[in-house]
Amino acid sequence: MMARILIAFAIVYLILALLLGLHMGLIADYRLGVVYAHFIALGWLSLGLVAILYLNYPELTGGIFAWAHFWLYLIGLPLMLIGLTMTQLDAFATGHALAMIGAVAMLLGVIALGINCWVNLPPRDRDRDRALTSQP
Incomplete structure (x- = not known):
C-alpha cells in the first residue's frame, strides 16, 4: 500500500x-526553474525510487x-517547494524559513529511510551474487 501511495505522489x-x-x-x-x-x-525521481x-x-x-x-x-517536500517558490518571487525571508523547515523534515525522513534499510533489508546472498557474476 505504501509503495502505491508513493507512486501516486510521484506521478502527481x-x-x-x-x-x-x-x-x-x-x-x-x-x-x-529551481x-x-x-x-x-x-x-x-526520489519518491519513485523509494x-x-x-x-x-x-x-x-x-x-x-x-x-x-x-x-x-x-x-516536508511541499513546504520546501512552497518556500523555494516564495524565495524566487520576492518573499525571500519567509520563503527561506519555510524551505528550511521543509528541508529539515525531509532530511529527517531520509535518515529514517536509511535506518529502515540498514535494519530491515535482508542480508546479501553471496552465493547468488557469485553465480550471477561468474560466467564460463
Whole structure:
C-alpha cells in the first residue's frame, strides 16, 4: 500500500512539474526553474525510487522508520517547494524559513529511510551474487 501511495505522489509531482514547465515556457519567465528542478528530482525521481525499493522489499514498509520517512518526506517536500517558490518571487525571508523547515523534515525522513534499510533489508546472498557474476 505504501509503495502505491508513493507512486501516486510521484506521478502527481511529475504532472505538477510539467505544468510548471509549460507555464514558464508560455510566459517566458524562468525564475521558477529551481522549483521545477526540485519537483522533478525530489518529487518524481526520489519518491519513485523509494516506491520501487518498497515494492522489491515489502519488509521495509511496516515499521516506524518507514512511516516516519513517509510522513516527514510528504509533509516536508511541499513546504520546501512552497518556500523555494516564495524565495524566487520576492518573499525571500519567509520563503527561506519555510524551505528550511521543509528541508529539515525531509532530511529527517531520509535518515529514517536509511535506518529502515540498514535494519530491515535482508542480508546479501553471496552465493547468488557469485553465480550471477561468474560466467564460463
